Each structure stands twice: as structure tokens, then as C-alpha cells.
Amino acid sequence: MEINKIPPAGKTALLGMSLDELTAVALALGMPRFAGKQLAEWIYVRRASDFAQMTNISQSNREKLSASYEIGRTPWSDVRCSVDGTKKYLFPVGGGRFVESVFIPDGDRATLCISSQIGCKMDCLFCMTGKQGWKGNLSAAEILNQIFSVEEADRLTNIVYMGMGEPLDNTDEVMCSLRALTEGWGVTWSPKRITVSTIGAKGLERFLAESRCHLAVSLHTPFADERQELMPAEKAFPILQTLERIRAYDFSGQRRVSFEYIVFDGLNDDRRHADELASILKGIPCRINLIRFHRIPGVPLRTSNEKRIEAFRQRMEEHGYTCTIRASRGEDIFAACGMLSTAKQQNGRTEAAEG
Incomplete structure (x- = not known):
């Protein structure tokens, strides 16, 4: 899977967060509680490197996520x-x-x-x-x-x-x-x-x-x-x-x-x-x-x-x-x-x- 370019500074990485922490992120953004499990699935199992790949999360919620968060993937140099x-x-x-x-x-x-x-x-x-x-x-x-x-x-x-x-x-x-x-x-x-x-x-x-x-x-x-x-x-x-x-x-x-x-x-x-x-x-x-x-x-x-x-x-x-x-x-x-x-x-x- 392709990895994005080095992500912009100032955003919080989701990679490394626990299920409880991912659920807290989802709830804080007005997303349903089950979105925490969806995020964990995409990050740790499917190894997503971009929010656009998270196709079972609505576009509006993906935009909310990308405004404040990054997945945390950085390519080797x-x-x-x-x-x-x-x-x-x-x-x-x-x-x-x-x-x-x-x-x-x-x-x-x-x-x-x-x-x-x-x-x-x-x-x-x-x-x-x-x-x-x-x-x-x-x-x-x-x-x-x-x-x-x-x-x-x-x-x-x-x-x-x-x-x-x-x-x-x-x-x-x-x-x-x-x-x-x-x-x-x-x-x-x-x-x-x-x-x-x-x-x-x-x-x-x-x-x-x-x-x-x-x-x-x-x-x-x-x-x-x-x-x-x-x-x-x-x-x-x-x-x-x-x-x-x-x-x-x-x-x-x-x-x-x-x-x-x-x-x-x-x-x-x-x-x-x-x-x-x-x-x-x-x-x-x-x-x-x-x-x-x-x-x-x-x-x-x-x-x-x-x-x-x-x-x-x-x-x-x-x-x-x-x-x-x-x-x-x-x-x-x-x-x-x-x-x-x-x-x-x-x-x-x-x-x-x-x-």
C-alpha cells in the first residue's frame, strides 16, 4: 500500500492510540461510538495510510478527522x-x-x-x-x-x-x-x-x-x-x-x-x-x-x-x-x-x- 508524503505538522497521529482513545476521538468529533472500532480496523488491520481509504466512514466524518488528525504514517527516506x-x-x-x-x-x-x-x-x-x-x-x-x-x-x-x-x-x-x-x-x-x-x-x-x-x-x-x-x-x-x-x-x-x-x-x-x-x-x-x-x-x-x-x-x-x-x-x-x-x-x- 502506498504511503503518503510526510504529513503536515501540528496534527495528532492516530497510529499508536488504543481502542478507547480512538473511540474518544470519534465521540469528540460527533461521530458514532462504533467509529472507534472502524478506525482501529483501518489503522491496525487494513494498514490504511490515508483517511480517503476508510470507505465505510462518511466523507464528512473523514474530513473532520483529517482537519485535526493524521494517521501517522511516514515513508522511509x-x-x-x-x-x-x-x-x-x-x-x-x-x-x-x-x-x-x-x-x-x-x-x-x-x-x-x-x-x-x-x-x-x-x-x-x-x-x-x-x-x-x-x-x-x-x-x-x-x-x-x-x-x-x-x-x-x-x-x-x-x-x-x-x-x-x-x-x-x-x-x-x-x-x-x-x-x-x-x-x-x-x-x-x-x-x-x-x-x-x-x-x-x-x-x-x-x-x-x-x-x-x-x-x-x-x-x-x-x-x-x-x-x-x-x-x-x-x-x-x-x-x-x-x-x-x-x-x-x-x-x-x-x-x-x-x-x-x-x-x-x-x-x-x-x-x-x-x-x-x-x-x-x-x-x-x-x-x-x-x-x-x-x-x-x-x-x-x-x-x-x-x-x-x-x-x-x-x-x-x-x-x-x-x-x-x-x-x-x-x-x-x-x-x-x-x-x-x-x-x-x-x-x-x-x-x-x-x-
């Missing part, structure tokens, strides 16, 4: 395609800023990695997004727009909130987007198809209590002092405290918790780190994902070699953990998170200065 089938999309979010979404095909799975913030406050040493600083939270509409507006929207099987930003530093809008994806009035996806990644931020308990989506925790080293060097947010959100909060919830059923572990050469890839990681995760049924590091400018970190990564994986399995080595994808298209958006913004500033 750039896309890079990898030789391995991975695609990185760039979405404009105003002010010359952009966020990234990455489509990752893998057999029968078609995963979209989406962003939740413009930049990030966490300033992790290994992440290009953090080098941008924090420029703002995405709205629920801007989060969902990434899912609805990629070319593969109808093929998607899984969503991961692992793109730009810390999702649980934008808890309100992320939770709104999750409800729209999983509730009966929305897209009606199973929560098992969605994973939210976090360093262990302030919104963790709310996410665990209000959602049944999978959780992924960025860990990267089991030692607090080393983690603080890599991830300054360790000081505010200690990993041991995060693990205690996770232990308070039941992950023995279909809900899954996993731990993301970028393997850095000579930093966190030895037997001592594997043994301590096994120790701090004791009692949490989980999976550990070992990730190769994609280098970014100005950061001396390097990824471990295959032999050390495999030895680390085997040691974790000796401790009884499921441990996988994640395949690298899209290395030829600004693979590291935040690389493409940073380049686009820098180019924009250069062009403006030259103009």
Missing part, C-alpha cells in the same frame, strides 16, 4: 541492501534527524529491528547511537510506523526493539506500541513474536508486569567495574540489581529472557568471565547470545576471534546454559547500530554549511 539480504532503512523524524530499522531475513523468519529513541542517553562505549547523544523519544506512532512502512511489512514474523535508543527509557510510548501490536483491537500478534532489549533501565518492572513479550538484557561482562567502563549506565542500573528484579518474575513458561554478550578481544572473552557470568545468572532460565563486535570510529575495541568465542560458548554450555553465537549480518551496509543515521545527519550538516 533511504535504504541500504546487503548481499546477505539484510536491509537497513532510514526514517526521518524531524529536525534533520533520522532513526534506523533493520530487516533481517533468516529462512522462514523475517525479523525487523526497530528504534525507540532518537540517539540514546546511555553512551555505551561500543555503540554508535550513543555518540549522537539523546535527541528525544519516539512516539508510539513513530515506533509503529517503522513496522508498517518497510517494504516487507506483510512478511514480518518477529519484531525486536534493539535499534537506536534504550526502549525502557521511553516506557510510556514503547508500552503503547506493544499494546497496539498485541491487543485484540490492534495487530493481534502473539507477544512471543516480540522481544524488547534493555540495559536494565527504570521501566523494567513495568514492562515485566504489563507485557508478556520476551526480554533481552544487554550484559556484556559479569563484573560491575568492567561493565561501568563499557556501559556508564551500570552506575544507575547495576546488573546485579537488574538480575534480582528478573528473578522476581516467572520465566519458566513461554516467555523468554536472554542475555546479549558482545565478545571483545582480551576484555571479556576468557574462562574467568564465563565462570562469573554463569554464577551471576544462576537460577534464571535463560539463553545467552554471543555477538561479534562491529567496529565503530574512534573506539579501540575489537571482536574476539572465532576460537575464543567458541571456547566461551562451550564453557557456558558446561555450566548448563544454552549459549549461541549470533551470525553477523549486514556488515557491508553500516552494520553497527547508529552508523547510517549518524552518516546521514553529518552529511546534512555538511550540505547546509556548504549551502
